[in-house]
Amino acid sequence: MPYTAEHKRQTRQRIVREAAHAFRERGLDGVSVPGVMSQAGLTHGGFYAHFASKDALIASSFSEGFGESAERLLTPDEGTSTAEALDHFVRAYLSRAHRDEPATGCVVPSLTSEVARASGEVRAGFTAALREYAHRLAQLLPGADDAERDTAALTLLAEMAGALQLSRAVDDPALSDAILLRARRQAWAVIASMQNTSDTSTERIPAKEHPHE
Amino acid sequence: MPYTAEHKRQTRQRIVREAAHAFRERGLDGVSVPGVMSQAGLTHGGFYAHFASKDALIASSFSEGFGESAERLLTPDEGTSTAEALDHFVRAYLSRAHRDEPATGCVVPSLTSEVARASGEVRAGFTAALREYAHRLAQLLPGADDAERDTAALTLLAEMAGALQLSRAVDDPALSDAILLRARRQAWAVIASMQNTSDTSTERIPAKEHPHE
DNA sequence: CGCATGATATGATGACTATCATATAAACAT
DNA sequence: ATGTTTATATGATAGTCATCATATCATGCG
Secondary structure, X not given: OOOOHHHXXXXXXXXXXXXXXXXXXXXXXXXXXXXXXXXXXXOHXXXXXXXXXXXXXXXXXXHHHHHHHHHHHHOOOOOOOHHHHHHHHHHHHOOHHHHHOHHXXXXXXXXXXXXXXXXXXXXXXXXXXXXXXXXXXXXXXXXXXXXXXXXXXXXXXXHHHHHHHHHHHOOOHHHHHHHHHHHHHHHHHHHHHHHOOOOOOOOOOOOOOOOOO | OOOOHHHHHHHHHHHHHHHHHHHHHHOOOOOOHHHHHHHOOOOHXXXXXXXXXXXXXXXXXXXXXXXXXXXXXXXXXOOOOHXXXXXXXXXXXXXXXXHHOHHXXXXXXXXXXXHOOOOHXXXXXXXXXXXXXXXXXXXXXXXXXXXXXXXXXXXXXXXXXXXXXXXXXXXXXXXXXXXXXXXXXXXXXXXXXXXHHOOOOOOXXXXXXXXXX
């Protein structure tokens, strides 16, 4: 046996970690396999001993990225109530610090629009990691039904991610700040609206629709 | 003088139009200059007679893309109230059709995360076009202060764009639909919460019941 | 101690990219 | 007709990319 299996595991982990950072910072297309490998202290050739393709690396990196983000934003301190933890999450998510450091932040605002155009393998990895992340957020939300809380967590996340994304894309710092600030108010309004969650389970999206008319 | 100035203007417009579609469908990095040109019925070389760089084309394409989206989603029919127009916008934006046809849809969910990493030129073009788009949406919103309505429009847009983006990225069709559905409820909750903040507006949207449901 | 195994390195391939230099041809003024 | 102007076409350049074939070399087992 060459090297130890543990050694390979650690090397692979190092590659995934670097990739998870690089992707969030420069996008799926903006990161090259040779770039990630050299960042991990290796050369490009060995890559395919660890992953079958770049897409396989991307798919693996989501779990790492969401996990890191949960660690940073979603882990409540000891002895804080869920309400306090939720409040902390909203503030941290829609903060200037999160806006200015995408590399260690949430995956959604950085990569979702690229994922939407990616391969099935990439989207499957994204979906699984996103589900777990949303489920952790759902623990902080009010509401009885478990599945409903998961969906609520996803849309709350979508709202905040959308705002963070805009605040990053926009050219004017004052506008960027204004978006973040307003998005906080909006997030709280959304959370408040969850309390009186009367069932609208009969609601449906019509099969055929005409959005562009 | 070769050709007419009008001819050049039309050619340029054709390039921008094709680019605006292609970018929304395949992303800023997924579209090549030769690809756009051949789509417009030209060869790649002539491109630089119309634009100084690919970034210049990108920056120009935003106005076209947002304009198209506004024309289709945001232009109220004759004789509809602003409340009805807003309701229509929310439904159309968070529809399966909009999810499944990014090429003619809103720019924000398709491109914002890439714009956040783009050059100053690109971000400036994006910001200007976004501002105009949000301003048109703001006309449909309640609230007295004009600047506040603009910011409110931006965050409402961010919420819906984030949800649409997720619904596109996710692998599971059922989950995708659930996100769209829930995001509608959330959008209405957000709109309802706007009335309580600052209101001298006579136009009201019912807080609980949604028309046409 | 040497050998087999497999992790990593070196080097190459073919495709694609943005951009530019130069050539062609279309339109109009004369 | 003819010449000038300039939009568009042809062709080239230099770089980058994902992927693969092959070489090296570290490791633990015999």
